[in-house]
Amino acid sequence: MSTCPIDSRAIRPIRFVAGQCHMLDQRLLPAEEVWHTYATYQEIARAISTMVVRGAPAIGVAAAIGAWFGARDIETESSWEFYQEFEKVCAVLVATRPTAVNLSWALERMKHFAQSNLDRSILELKIGLEFEALAITQEDEKANQKLGQHGEPLLADGARVLTHCNAGALATAGYGTALGVIRAAVEAGKKISVIADETRPILQGARLTAWELQKDNIPVTLICDNMAGYLMSLGEVDCVIVGADRIAANGDVANKIGTYTVAVLAKEHNIPFYVAAPVSTIDLSLDAGSQIPIEERDGREITHLKDLQLAPEGISVRNPAFDITPHCLVTAIITEHGIVNGDYLAGLKRIVKQH
Numbered sequence: 329m330s331t332c333p334i335d336s337r338a339i340r341p342i343r344f345v346a347g348q349c350h351m352l353d354q355r356l357l358p359a360e361e362v363w364h365t366y367a368t369y370q371e372i373a374r375a376i377s378t379m380v381v382r383g384a385p386a387i388g389v390a391a392a393i394g395a396w397f398g399a400r401d402i403e404t405e406s407s408w409e410f411y412q413e414f415e416k417v418c419a420v421l422v423a424t425r426p427t428a429v430n431l432s433w434a435l436e437r438m439k440h441f442a443q444s445n446l447d448r449s450i451l452e453l454k455i456g457l458e459f460e461a462l463a464i465t466q467e468d469e470k471a472n473q474k475l476g477q478h479g480e481p482l483l484a485d486g487a488r489v490l491t492h493c494n495a496g497a498l499a500t501a502g503y504g505t506a507l508g509v510i511r512a513a514v515e516a517g518k519k520i521s522v523i524a525d526e527t528r529p530i531l532q533g534a535r536l537t538a539w540e541l542q543k544d545n546i547p548v549t550l551i552c553d554n555m556a557g558y559l560m561s562l563g564e565v566d567c568v569i570v571g572a573d574r575i576a577a578n579g580d581v582a583n584k585i586g587t588y589t590v591a592v593l594a595k596e597h598n599i600p601f602y603v604a605a606p607v608s609t610i611d612l613s614l615d616a617g618s619q620i621p622i623e624e625r626d627g628r629e630i631t632h633l634k635d636l637q638l639a640p641e642g643i644s645v646r647n648p649a650f651d652i653t654p655h656c657l658v659t660a661i662i663t664e665h666g667i668v669n670g671d672y673l674a675g676l677k678r679i680v681k682q683h
């Protein structure tokens with residue numbers, strides 16, 4: 329097998345340069361590649377809530393950078409007052425999206441750094457927080473590369489891999505989680521092809537997964553969400569890999585709406601269903617998936633496609649943005665510290681402890 333180096337690391341949706349944050353507007357992809365520049369925590373909070381940036385690890389990284397911007401702008405000489413103000417900044421950022429735990433994980437880490445360094449000068453605290461935000465960004469990309477290496481042996485040469493939503497470089501600091509495993513397999517010289525669910529209602533699969541895989545020359549075929557079962561029944565899917573927004577202590581997985589449906593279909597067809605996520609996505613404080621808060625989004629995402637009306641005026645709509653896949657449907661969880669399967673309760677605890 330020859331190796332096939334690809335420049336996948338080049339896709340980085342968040343760039344942190346000279347005190348400013350540049351973000352690729354994921355709402356406009358693939359038609360337009362527009363970058364926005366932000367310098368305040370309020371702007372970053374808005375970028376997260378309006379989904380300029382999205383994907384669990386990426387919103388964690390964005391929140392950490394936002395927290396640093398907020399810290400930088402606090403004007404006080406009192407470390408006690410500084411911390412009170414910093415907590416307010418973090419409260420605004422954490423309220424932007426509820427499901428992905430990476431957001432609160434990153435902000436807790438920033439708060440922990442501030443709290444445990446309150447004996448330093450305010451200037452030192454601000455510099456330290458900048459470094460912490462940078463570390464969160466760099467560690468995320470490294471974790472994805474590492475989980476890719478752990479996961480790629482699960483993909484056979486020639487595998488046809490179905491994925492849902494976008495768990496790629498765009499959803500992280502770089503490289504991706506589910507797509508990170510695929511990239512690692514391609515880099516190891518395997519011939520991998522991807523089937524991307526379009527992922528209604530806001531089409532992260534069609535717009536983002538298809539865009540970034542095409543950019544990396546990884547063969548990708550786009551399907552509507554309701555075609556996955558038929559392709560499985562034809563024997564055209566060898567395995568499924570998805571990302572996660574939060575994994576409870578028992579291994580239940582919150583991910584983009586429709587993931588549960590794919591997992592049930594995979595079980596029915598005896599197809600392995602893998603979840604790839606960094607340890608920052610595991611939330612041991614929750615026993616089971618039923619405790620994970622599920623974001624409900626504006627019904628207009630379903631009734632309209634931009635300005636095009638798709639459903640009758642006034643129709644009642646449900647729009648949960650995520651669902652829960654019970655651990656019994658998950659073949660394995662791939663992390664940067666290794667693979668967990670079987671006894672998720674013990675395995676996830678062990679993996680998180682190594683963090």
Ligand code: MRU
Binds near residue numbers: 383384492499583
């Ligand atoms: O609403 P989104 O686009 O932020 O949802 C993203 C997902 O559900 C991803 O699959 C998940 O965050 C994993 S990204 C590595």
